[in-house]
Each structure stands twice: as structure tokens, then as C-alpha cells.
Amino acid sequence: MNWLDEIRWDDQGLVPVIAQEVSTGDVLMFAWMxxxxxxxxxxxxxxxxxxxxxxxxxxxxxxxxxTQKVHDIRLDCDNDVVLLKVTQTGHEPGxxxxxxxxxxxxxxxxxxxxxxxxxxxxxxxxxxxx
Amino acid sequence: MNWLDEIRWDDQGLVPVIAQEVSTGDVLMFAWMxxxxxxxxxxxxxxxxxxxxxxxxxxxxxxxxxTQKVHDIRLDCDNDVVLLKVTQTGHEPGxxxxxxxxxxxxxxxxxxxxxxxxxxxxxxxxxxxx
Numbered sequence: 001m002n003w004l005d006e007i008r009w010d011d012q013g014l015v016p017v018i019a020q021e022v023s024t025g026d027v028l029m030f031a032w033m034x035x036x037x038x039x040x041x042x043x044x045x046x047x048x049x050x051x052x053x054x055x056x057x058x059x060x061x062x063x064x065x066x067t068q069k070v071h072d073i074r075l076d077c078d079n080d081v082v083l084l085k086v087t088q089t090g091h092e093p094g095x096x097x098x099x100x101x102x103x104x105x106x107x108x109x110x111x112x113x114x115x116x117x118x119x120x121x122x123x124x125x126x127x128x129x130x
Numbered sequence: 131m132n133w134l135d136e137i138r139w140d141d142q143g144l145v146p147v148i149a150q151e152v153s154t155g156d157v158l159m160f161a162w163m164x165x166x167x168x169x170x171x172x173x174x175x176x177x178x179x180x181x182x183x184x185x186x187x188x189x190x191x192x193x194x195x196x197t198q199k200v201h202d203i204r205l206d207c208d209n210d211v212v213l214l215k216v217t218q219t220g221h222e223p224g225x226x227x228x229x230x231x232x233x234x235x236x237x238x239x240x241x242x243x244x245x246x247x248x249x250x251x252x253x254x255x256x257x258x259x260x
Contacts, residue, residue: 002242003239003242003243003244006244016146016160018148018157018160020155020157024155025150025154025155025156026155027148027150027157027213029206030146030148030206030211042239072238072239073238073239074235074236074237074238074239075235075237075238075239075244076159076160076234076235076236076237077227077228077229077231077234077236077237078234079237081160081234081235083157083235097207098207099207101207104206104207104208104211105204105205105206105211105213106204106206106207107204107205107206107207107209108202108203108204108205109133109172109202109203109204109205112133113133114133114136114205
């Protein structure tokens with residue numbers, strides 16, 4: 001059986017994907033892949049997602065230069081969630097979030113409110129300048 | 131604005147949730163929450179998910195005793211994914227997966243196939259004996 005056929009794609013042909021930084025263990029971002037995106041990721045060793053808003057493959061870093069080198073591709077017990085272990089390239093420390101932060105998960109719940117608790121490492125206007 | 135109203139619930143009123151072990155950084159599992167589940171999680175400091183198959187709240191560990199103590203609740207940049215930092219209780223090392231493994235992400239892609247690469251720590255028949 002083809003490894004891609006073992007995945008339980010949802011009714012839109014997608015699977016949720018978690019990207020985790022291999023060196024720190026930080027969860028960097030969450031995105032989606034279709035079959036082609038996952039196949040391409042395995043082929044080139046860099047994260048290729050499916051953008052639901054743009055309805056096309058999205059090679060992470062194609063605009064920002066902040067690609068993700070993929071070390072490990074994991075699948076969960078229900079065959080319907082993928083976990084990537086990655087190195088976030090292009091900046092030190094890595095910037096995975098479009099806001100210029102290290103991780104997308106920078107809002108922390110505290111006493112009934114969300115608080116931004118991680119710094120912007122680079123101005124998004126400088127990241128996406130073209 | 132109520133913190134729960136800031137979340138972009140999907141068309142089924144759910145949000146995807148990643149549970150990460152606070153001590154090791156390991157990604158343990160992926161599940162869903164509705165508004166009530168997230169509110170309850172914040173209130174009691176233990177992970178309460180929404181089971182899509184059973185269509186009801188699911189207090190993680192209610193059958194297995196393997197509850198998740200919640201240290202941190204994070205929200206991503208798009209306000210549509212939650213990350214919990216947890217201690218997986220009830221066994222040492224923690225068992226988050228219904229297969230009796232530490233993490234649900236125990237299948238590793240290698241050379242065109244998925245391989246199980248994490249041991250079963252406890253027989254699921256012993257975990258769910260009632």
C-alpha cells in the first residue's frame with residue numbers, strides 16, 4: 001500500500017500538520033497539507049503545505065526565504081494528523097510566524113485574557129518586501 | 131471582549147488543539163475543543179476536549195486515569211489553533227495515546243513506508259479495563 005494512501009485525508013483532501021523545531025522542541029506552527037504537498041515535502045526535504053486561502057501549494061519560505069528543513073515526518077495513531085520535525089532556516093533564532101515571531105503560538109491565556117508573550121524578531125515589512 | 135470570543139471557531143464550533151508535554155517538549159496528541167471544553171479546561175486546569183466521534187465533552191483521563199494537568203494555554207497568530215502545555219499524569223513516563231504509547235505520533239516515515247518507532251508502555255486492555 002502506498003504510504004500516502006494510509007493517511008485519512010479529510011473531506012477536502014487535507015490533513016492537519018504540526019511543525020516542531022527539532023533543536024528546541026518548540027511548536028512553531030500549524031498548517032494543512034494535501035496529498036501532493038506531503039509527497040513533495042518527502043521528496044525535497046523541505047516543508048510544502050497547502051494554503052487553504054490561496055488554494056495552492058505553499059512552499060514555506062517561498063517569499064520570506066524562511067524555509068523549513070524536514071528531519072522527521074510522523075503520523076499519529078489515527079492516521080489523520082502529521083507532525084514534522086524541522087529546522088527553521090533564514091534567521092537566527094528561527095522565524096516561523098508571519099508576524100516576525102519565532103512561533104505562531106505567542107498568545108498566552110492569563111486571567112481571562114490573551115497576552116502576547118513573544119517578541120517580534122524581525123519586522124514583517126522587511127521579511128515580505130517583494 | 132470575552133477571551134473565548136476572540137477564537138475563530140470553525141463552522142462546527144471547534145478549534146484544533148495540540149497537547150505538548152511541558153517537561154520534554156514532546157508533542158503528545160492532537161484533538162479538538164468546543165467553547166465549553168476550552169472554558170472548562172481553563173477553569174479546572176486539566177485538559178477537556180470535545181470528542182467528535184462521541185459528540186460530547188471528553189475529560190482526558192476520565193476512563194484511563196491519565197489526565198493532563200494544564201500549565202499553559204496558547205493561541206496562534208490566526209486565533210484558530212490552541213496549544214496546551216501539559217503534564218501527562220497517571221503513568222511514568224506519561225501515556226497520552228490510546229494505544230498505550232507515550233505520544234500519538236509514533237509512526238515515522240522512512241523510505242516510502244510508515245514504521246512504528248515508539249514502544250507500547252502499557253497494554254491498552256489494562257488501561258481501559260472498565
